[in-house]
Amino acid sequence: MVIKERCESEELLLFRQLYLRMELSEKDKQHYFNLEKGYEGELAFDHMIDHQRSNCLILNDLLLEINNSLFQLDKVLIAPEKVYIYEVKNFEGDYYFESDRWFTLGKTEIKDPLLQLKRSDSSLRRLLKQIGFNCTIDSHLIFVNPEFHLYNSPIHQPIIYPTQINRHIYDFKLNSSLKLNNNHFKLAEKLLDLHISKNPYSLVPKYQYDDIKKGIVCPTCGSFYSGMKEAHLLSCGKCGFKETVESGVLRSVGEFALLFPDVRITKNIVWDWCRIVSSKYIIQRILMDNFKVVGAGKALHYIKKI
Ligand SMILES: [Zn+2]
Known part of the structure; x- marks a missing residue:
């Protein structure tokens, strides 16, 4: 059951307009294309997993706060056996992993998506404890684009590669007969309440009426x-x-x-x-x-x- 639908962020909607209606810098354009690609990847993953089980509560794109710092969760599935969180990446092409760092094949270092997942995982653990919920959390970094490849990929990490998604979904479906209880609904409601709708980290450039086509x-x-x-x-x-x-x-x-x-x-x-x-x-x-x-x-x- 989808409790919080996914929709485009205000940042993405604004960028769509600005891209059509003014000249963006190369950096802003790149950021906008990444937002579009990220959103497309999230929708693709929704499509793969949302209808697989009726006994889970789905919350998409949560922005939460713990001790004055914000963290974002692309997808949370509250299931009877545990809470699943997913960091969804729509990377395309070849990347490599070296000494705990991530690079494109062209040797540009990128933000470590595993670190991002670990931070979200630990922030959610602390938050759930603070609001009085004791659940098992299962976190995954999922690469949804079939054209993604990571050389020298680390093993024993919570990563799901495109070729493993079907097996992950198969395992996820094994608990389809368990029942949700009141506590699960209360947790979903609480997370929805705590969601921050205005993202202060939006990178939309400044613009004025006269600049816009x-x-x-x-x-x-x-x-x-x-x-x-x-x-x-x-x-x-x-x-x-x-x-x-x-x-x-x-x-x-x-x-x-x-x-x-x-x-x-x-x-x-x-x-x-x-x-x-x-x-x-x-x-x-x-x-x-x-x-x-x-x-x-x-x-x-x-x-x-x-
Ligand atoms: Zn047309």
């Missing part, structure tokens, strides 16, 4: 629509995707609100943001139909309907 972005191919060809339809010059003006404007308002959460949504700003909708009246109608009107005169703006 305006316009409505095609949801299929990510290019900007060049204009409105028909009164109520937007059509992508690149991939041919078509949608109503309303759906394009509403998606763009969502993107605007993500990028500028403190700026009030008004007819003028949405008109400027969407750029290709000629008439402010069309924007106003869409906002009136889909948002709640607050204030009047110059202070009139729109907020989400509850």
